[in-house]
Amino acid sequence: MTSKRFESTPPARRALMRQIRSKGTKPELYVRSTVHKMGYRFRLHYKALPGSPDLTFPGRHKVIFVHGCFWHRHDCAVGRKTPRCNQDYWEPKFRRNVARDALNQAGLRQLGWSSLVIWECEIGDDDILRQRIRQFLG
Template identity: 60%
Template sequence: MVSPKGSDVFTPEERARVMAAVKGKNTKPEMIVRRLAHALGYRFRLHRKDLPGKPDLVFPGRRKAIFVHGCFWHGHDCARGSRQPRQNADYWRNKIGRNVARDASSLAALSALGWQVLVIWECEMKDRDALSARLRAFLGH
């Protein structure tokens, strides 16, 4: 997005508006995973606040949880995740670093509670057959 001034630098108000539009729940990648899991016959709960990290999909009877991570926001090592913003680079490096640390802490805490966890990255949405196979393998009996 380019600001009305013609440059790629946002005013604080413009930046706030852009950031407010970023969703944390019910994102497109998350909806894809939810639809696939449901189509495969699995039933789940969403965003359980009583579990570390509030997993996106929770399968309580199986003690399994799935996080659907955006590559940029969670510091994935793919092309999209390794992009570095030019504006306010230190802020973004620190923010994404905190997200990665929080994710690792949540995974460790869930594991310590006896939960199995699967992380699905946004870049993995392209191959739905492979994603379905991965879900089946993780959730299978």
């Protein structure tokens, strides 16, 4: 049995990239479920705040972002990967993502909101995740 290799033509790559979501990702759903089980209630993707945070706790003036390591350039192994093809496109895109994240964080601070970023790679240990959330929201 041979493994099927992804065809790396522009139309195939475009089709693959269109399937990537910005809301309702597995890491986000996991964090939402965890926070809800901990007894906290929140709003989703509150557009009135900079960056439309994934989880918003209006009464506490706190938000949580769930960032994918690859897209938001975390310093883990996944976040350091860069596609070999079309680097003239990817490098500026990643820089824009990081700059936008920093701008959103600054905007939130200026409005008096605190934020927590949970990276995709940090979701594996449930106890540590719960501790971070409890410490942030407590």
